[in-house]
Amino acid sequence: GEDVEQSLFLSVREGDSSVINCTYTDSSSTYLYWYKQEPGAGLQLLTYIFSNMDMKQDQRLTVLLNKKDKHLSLRIADTQTGDSAIYFCAEIPNAGNNRKLIWGLGTSLAVNP
């Protein structure tokens, strides 16, 4: 079946690194995504990784994919108060051409000054 799980809350101090974890169940997933949602705002694509990659780095963001364990993580270096938001992990299962996203419940990141 299709399921994406994330821890619900993470609290870090400003300047520290944040690591948000996600597990998924569909081993045939093609792409995995991280979205950010700020209060009252829409969903903003942060980054994505193709399933044949292990790592992707984009400025302060590092995505690690362990396909064997079906584990995805998002590391935010030098976390700032502006990074406070809900972070969603999402996958596109390989089945079908509709490319609909299956989402986790989101991890609420609180950055303390």
Add this chain to the structure above:
Amino acid sequence: DTGVSQDPRHKITKRGQNVTFRCDPISEHNRLYWYRQTLGQGPEFLTYFQNEAQLEKSRLLSDRFSAERPKGSFSTLEIQRTEQGDSAMYLCASSLGGPDGYTFGSGTRLTVV
């Protein structure tokens, strides 16, 4: 083209009334999606269009819900005889079907009283 637009941003309606939301996708995007998000949850897939064809509907979309994309450009989502359980954020997204995910609109927040 400034992204995906949704109208209205907020809608308060009495139970039993009909409501209609509009989504204007990015003009060159042929794929359009509707998702629903309730508090503390990730988005749930409702329906998907490729051009003007509605190719998939979630079982979440009861007979009271209908969506159209008549000319393959803007889309409407109508809810008839609204119920309190319909209160949610309704999100529209569009894409070209490539790996870089969707572009989401800011959503329409529906409150049924």
